[in-house]
């Protein structure tokens with residue numbers, strides 16, 4: 001971690017030295033791998049694992065039961081969930097969710113509990129993912145449906161020269 005994030009709470013968290021946590025982040029009882037970036041206003045609950053080289057953009061919510069493998073991109077305001085029939089009181093059943101390596105989740109998507117997002121899959125912005133998404137698939141919409149397209153292998157960067165920081169949303 002390069003500098004101390006301001007107004008962030010990091011409790012009982014295993015955070016690799018090379019990872020970076022920004023301001024106003026809440027990490028509790030989770031594990032975060034190497035070279036992972038956790039942007040501002042991210043909230044991560046107990047038992048969550050986030051792998052190496054991930055990018056977690058601002059305002060993401062990751063509750064207990066979620067596992068994020070290496071090299072995953074989670075867009076701004078993505079919400080994960082862990083209880084299919086939530087209520088304020090009484091028993092509840094935790095459903096586990098997994099995002100496999102190299103997957104990307106578009107901005108403001110909601111991931112219903114218990115799904116697996118496949119390796120290198122891409123979820124379009126604003127999607128509601130209610131079923132498993134296969135490896136290498138592009139899926140979007142509410143509910144998210146796989147479309148007949150492949151994730152492009154290389155996308156040329158349009159980042160202007162001499163610009164500091166990440167321009168990727």
Ligand SMILES: CC(C)(COP(=O)(O)OP(=O)(O)OC[C@H]1O[C@@H](n2cnc3c(N)ncnc32)[C@H](O)[C@@H]1OP(=O)(O)O)[C@@H](O)C(=O)NCCC(=O)NCCS
Nearest residue numbers: 075076105106107122123124125126138140141149168169
């Ligand atoms: C899903 C996605 C990869 C599709 O890209 P694409 O294959 O180039 O598709 P196109 O833009 O050509 O759109 C194809 C069709 O799908 C629709 N579409 C595209 N993305 C959509 C989405 N997220 N939700 C609903 N419909 C979508 C388009 O409206 C278009 O419909 P039309 O043919 O009726 O006009 C892209 O739109 C997307 O959502 N990327 C994620 C962006 C993001 O959140 N980035 C995070 C960093 S800021």
